Amino acid sequence: MSFEVGLELPAKTFTVSREDLIKYAGASLDFNKIHWNERVAKAVGLPNVIAHGMFTMGRCIQIVTDWIENPAKVIDYQVRFAAPVVVPDEEPGATVEVTAKIVENLDNKIKIDIQARSQASKVLGKAVAIVEL
Amino acid sequence: MAVNQEFVGKTFFNEKYELFEVGREKVKEFALALGETNPIYFNKEHAQSLGFSDIVAPPTFLISVAMSAMNKILFDPKFNLDYSRIVHGEQGFTLHKPVVAGMQLAWNTTLESVVEKVGNEFLTFNINFGEPDGFVAQLKSVLISRGEA
Numbered sequence: 460m461s462f463e464v465g466l467e468l469p470a471k472t473f474t475v476s477r478e479d480l481i482k483y484a485g486a487s488l489d490f491n492k493i494h495w496n497e498r499v500a501k502a503v504g505l506p507n508v509i510a511h512g513m514f515t516m517g518r519c520i521q522i523v524t525d526w527i528e529n530p531a532k533v534i535d536y537q538v539r540f541a542a543p544v545v546v547p548d549e550e551p552g553a554t555v556e557v558t559a560k561i562v563e564n565l566d567n568k569i570k571i572d573i574q575a576r577s578q579a580s581k582v583l584g585k586a587v588a589i590v591e592l
Numbered sequence: 593m594a595v596n597q598e599f600v601g602k603t604f605f606n607e608k609y610e611l612f613e614v615g616r617e618k619v620k621e622f623a624l625a626l627g628e629t630n631p632i633y634f635n636k637e638h639a640q641s642l643g644f645s646d647i648v649a650p651p652t653f654l655i656s657v658a659m660s661a662m663n664k665i666l667f668d669p670k671f672n673l674d675y676s677r678i679v680h681g682e683q684g685f686t687l688h689k690p691v692v693a694g695m696q697l698a699w700n701t702t703l704e705s706v707v708e709k710v711g712n713e714f715l716t717f718n719i720n721f722g723e724p725d726g727f728v729a730q731l732k733s734v735l736i737s738r739g740e741a
Contacts, residue, residue, distance in 0.1 A: 524630065
């Protein structure tokens with residue numbers, strides 16, 4: 460396996476449906492209504508139901524963990540949420556495209572930059588994972 | 593509607609009965625909700641063959657406990673927050689050791705700051721997790737309370 464700086468990890472695409480958000484709400488204990496109730500989401504000025512930032516964050520790290528296979532090697536993961544992933548009622552919901560690249564390789568640790576887009580918006584600002592080799 | 597600044601700098605600890613046990617079924621539920629398929633999250637024998645004592649939690653798993661920790665402040669009526677106006681601004685995880693099923697975690701949470709920017713309030717929380725023999729993880733959460741404008 461190569462860990463060279465500049466290496467692009469295999470890209471990923473995932474979809475997010477309302478059903479996914481209900482399951483994630485239960486699993487993560489984040490029951491904020493903006494993630495499942497269109498009326499409440501619109502009442503507070505959002506375009507529609509939006510995905511939990513943590514759902515997006517949790518799915519985006521899979522570009523790293525599926526590649527490295529042992530997820531416990533991810534020792535640090537930081538993201539800024541740049542734009543919400545808006546999830547329409549119609550199946551399959553929203554689509555998120557994820558890419559990632561090794562940007563540093565130091566002392567047995569690699570730093571990976573992750574990019575994620577949905578409907579042409581960048582949904583993650585700075586998103587960086589550190590993997591201990 | 594501004595939140596109550598008196599909470600800034602305060603640290604809340606888990607009560608003894610609130611020690612968080614990383615439950616095997618909760619780990620599986622969380623992994624399934626993220627569409628995970630790696631057997632390290634589901635199959636104890638597989639995880640043990642890789643040197644872990646039990647199934648491993650996904651890297652973002654501790655957010656579920658961090659939510660309960662932050663809720664001590666967020667849902668305190670004196671904090672004066674409308675939770676439906678909250679969106680997530682930033683999130684960080686620093687993991688000092690793998691989180692595996694069966695761990696018993698103590699935690700504390702501190703509201704580090706509340707900063708207003710163009711009508712929105714940015715709430716920064718630090719949440720620490722530990723076992724009796726040391727730190728397990730540090731989380732940083734920035735939540736944005738969106739203004740009415």
